[in-house]
Amino acid sequence: MNNKGKYKDKLFDLYSKLLRTAIAIVPIAESEDLVHDTLEYFLKREQKYTDHQNLEAVAIMKLKNIKIDKWRNKSGTRFEEIDETFIRDYIYENEDDFAKIERIIDFNKLFSKIGEKCKEIMNLSLDYSYGEISTLLDIEKATVGSRLSRCYEELREIGKDG
Amino acid sequence: MVKITDEMLYAFITKNVSIDESENIQNAIESDEETKAKYQEILNIRETHEEFIRDFEKKPMPKRIEELFTQTNSIKQNNFFSRFARGPLAGFGWIGFIITGLFVFPTMTIQMAQNNKTSNTMIASTDDQEIRFRGLDGEIMKEISIGELFKLKTGSNEEFEITISSVLNTTEQTCFTITINYDNKTANNLSKLCIDK
Numbered sequence: 526m527n528n529k530g531k532y533k534d535k536l537f538d539l540y541s542k543l544l545r546t547a548i549a550i551v552p553i554a555e556s557e558d559l560v561h562d563t564l565e566y567f568l569k570r571e572q573k574y575t576d577h578q579n580l581e582a583v584a585i586m587k588l589k590n591i592k593i594d595k596w597r598n599k600s601g602t603r604f605e606e607i608d609e610t611f612i613r614d615y616i617y618e619n620e621d622d623f624a625k626i627e628r629i630i631d632f633n634k635l636f637s638k639i640g641e642k643c644k645e646i647m648n649l650s651l652d653y654s655y656g657e658i659s660t661l662l663d664i665e666k667a668t669v670g671s672r673l674s675r676c677y678e679e680l681r682e683i684g685k686d687g
Numbered sequence: 688m689v690k691i692t693d694e695m696l697y698a699f700i701t702k703n704v705s706i707d708e709s710e711n712i713q714n715a716i717e718s719d720e721e722t723k724a725k726y727q728e729i730l731n732i733r734e735t736h737e738e739f740i741r742d743f744e745k746k747p748m749p750k751r752i753e754e755l756f757t758q759t760n761s762i763k764q765n766n767f768f769s770r771f772a773r774g775p776l777a778g779f780g781w782i783g784f785i786i787t788g789l790f791v792f793p794t795m796t797i798q799m800a801q802n803n804k805t806s807n808t809m810i811a812s813t814d815d816q817e818i819r820f821r822g823l824d825g826e827i828m829k830e831i832s833i834g835e836l837f838k839l840k841t842g843s844n845e846e847f848e849i850t851i852s853s854v855l856n857t858t859e860q861t862c863f864t865i866t867i868n869y870d871n872k873t874a875n876n877l878s879k880l881c882i883d884k
Contacts, residue, residue, distance in 0.1 A: 533756060540748060545740070553743065561752050568755055616743050629742075632735045651737050655703040670703065674694035677729055 643676035
């Protein structure tokens with residue numbers, strides 16, 4: 526396979542990771558748009574990034590930068606309602622378990638209120654060990670546990686207040 | 688008994704504890720109601736979070752993102768030379784187009800002029816060219832009279848005058864007797880020219 530094909534495959538494989546990062550930093554209804562913009566950016570700049578040593582890292586960094594630029598103009602938007610519609614009509618469009626949908630919507634309301642760093646580390650904890658997260662986020666392994674603990678506590682507190 | 692902290696419970700749920708720690712935590716959950724309630728609460732949050740993220744990730748890649756990858760293919764294939772690679776017929780078509788263009792382009796000005804005969808900006812005309820090449824309109828004789836004077840010019844601009852002196856018309860031939868005048872002098876001899884019918 527030629528380099529161009531490899532570059533596109535690498536970007537294609539990054540989709541899930543970019544989506545996971547996007548979920549942590551923007552409302553879930555906007556996450557796919559953010560991934561779209563990021564992938565589009567890199568596909569248009571193939572020559573520049575084709576030989577980049579760490580495409581994944583630079584892509585995640587760019588995704589965060591695009592988010593900063595794009596969401597600057599979106600303050601005041603009622604994302605809670607948009608997210609609810611997105612969850613009902615898109616993620617669970619064929620789901621008959623309405624109790625489950627309500628539970629997920631309630632969780633998302635809480636989840637969207639915690640900090641970006643908490644969302645990111647909680648999402649990572651679904652797939653990675655503490656050791657792997659410490660490498661990915663460049664923090665001590667012991668810090669991973671304590672930070673996760675604080676994030677869950679924050680989530681519970683918001684739930685109690687709400 | 689070891690005090691079980693929230694951090695230890697999170698580590699237990701996410702399977703980031705050693706076997707010994709795991710046994711201790713498991714025992715604490717089974718023996719202490721408060722620890723059990725806390726564990727259950729954290730576990731519920733964790734399971735809902737995981738369910739939500741997994742369900743979202745199960746959705747197929749959106750069409751508009753898929754199209755990004757196919758669009759870049761079409762951009763790459765859209766250059767001039769790649770058109771030939773799409774199929775031999777397309778290649779022949781383009782070659783034919785180019786060759787036709789090579790023939791048409793040099794005669795374009797003439798064709799334009801021919802289509803604009805009334806225009807003052809006419810550059811050339813195939814009609815004019817035909818007249819010039821033939822160049823005989825003034826010399827075609829419709830009626831020949833005895834003693835009629837014809838003026839001729841050679842290629843080196845020398846002028847001759849020819850006078851028809853007599854015409855003899857038979858069933859087989861038509862004969863002309865002509866006198867040639869050159870530099871205002873009449874030649875002494877008469878020439879006879881006969882054409883078979």
